Amino acid sequence: MSKPDYPVRTGRLALRPFTFADHAALHSWQSRADVNRHLYHEARTPEETAESLVKKVSLTWPEREGDVLSLAIEKDGEVIGEAVLKYLSEYHRQGEVGYILHPDHHGRGYATEAAVAVLGLGFDHLGLHRIVASCDAFNEPSWRVMERLGMRREAHFRHNEIFKGAWGEEFVYAILAEEWHRMADSRPGANGA
Numbered sequence: 001m002s003k004p005d006y007p008v009r010t011g012r013l014a015l016r017p018f019t020f021a022d023h024a025a026l027h028s029w030q031s032r033a034d035v036n037r038h039l040y041h042e043a044r045t046p047e048e049t050a051e052s053l054v055k056k057v058s059l060t061w062p063e064r065e066g067d068v069l070s071l072a073i074e075k076d077g078e079v080i081g082e083a084v085l086k087y088l089s090e091y092h093r094q095g096e097v098g099y100i101l102h103p104d105h106h107g108r109g110y111a112t113e114a115a116v117a118v119l120g121l122g123f124d125h126l127g128l129h130r131i132v133a134s135c136d137a138f139n140e141p142s143w144r145v146m147e148r149l150g151m152r153r154e155a156h157f158r159h160n161e162i163f164k165g166a167w168g169e170e171f172v173y174a175i176l177a178e179e180w181h182r183m184a185d186s187r188p189g190a191n192g193a
Contacts, residue, residue: 002125003061007074010113015071015083018056022072025079026053029102037164038136039100062087062095062126069121073101073114080105083114085122093129095122099145111145119149123177130176137169146173150183 007014018026027049029035036043044052056070065087073081081101088094097118099111115133122128133151135142143153151173159167 001063001127004121004125006060008071008117008121010117012075013110013113013117014074015114015117016074017060018053018070018072018082020053020057022079023050023053025072025102026056026082029081029100032103034103035100038139038142056082065090071114071118073099073110075105075110080110081114083118085118085126087126088132093127095126095128095131097122097131097133099142106141111141112148115145115149119175119180123180128177130174131180132172132174134170134172136163137171143171143173146171149175150179150186151175 007016009015023046027044027046030044030049030052031046033043055068059067059069062069062085067087069085069087071083071085072079073083081099084096084098084100086096086098088096097115099115099118101111119131122131132154133146133149135146137143137156147153152175153171154174155170155172157170157172160170161168
């Protein structure tokens with residue numbers, strides 16, 4: 001297990017730990033109902049965003065089971081979203097990846113590019129064996145990212161919980177370290193693509 005040097009750079013992005021100076025950027029999407037539509041929380045107040053930022057700033061690398069690493073996604077010096085790596089199980093070497101972008105930056109491949117970097121951190125730096133991702137089954141842009149990453153849909157949970165007042169559905173995707181490394185030359189962003 002080796003902590004990476006920050007920022008982690010991709011073709012167009014830089015991923016780095018959040019700082020308290022990122023409050024306005026973070027609040028720019030955490031305060032939006034359209035962004036939170038598929039998330040477990042509602043649009044946040046500035047104070048609630050500040051509370052979530054404290055958690056993000058406090059962890060710069062997941063060292064133990066249960067740790068959640070949130071990295072700011074920068075494009076040309078502007079924070080446009082976040083990428084998340086959850087350390088689910090140390091013994092089973094399992095993790096979970098996630099991503100949120102401000103809607104002004106949707107549709108340009110940034111979520112995929114950031115997620116490629118985070119999957120690399122999970123497999124190459126944290127030594128994970130399997131990484132999952134999940135989303136609301138009705139959040140097609142999110143599950144399309146998972147498919148572009150080479151993740152396979154392993155589950156479709158129908159009516160698995162009451163989500164924001166109605167029965168929710170969830171897709172679960174996963175990829176193994178051996179699959180990730182095998183597709184190194186064909187994944188999005190490989191070889192400058």
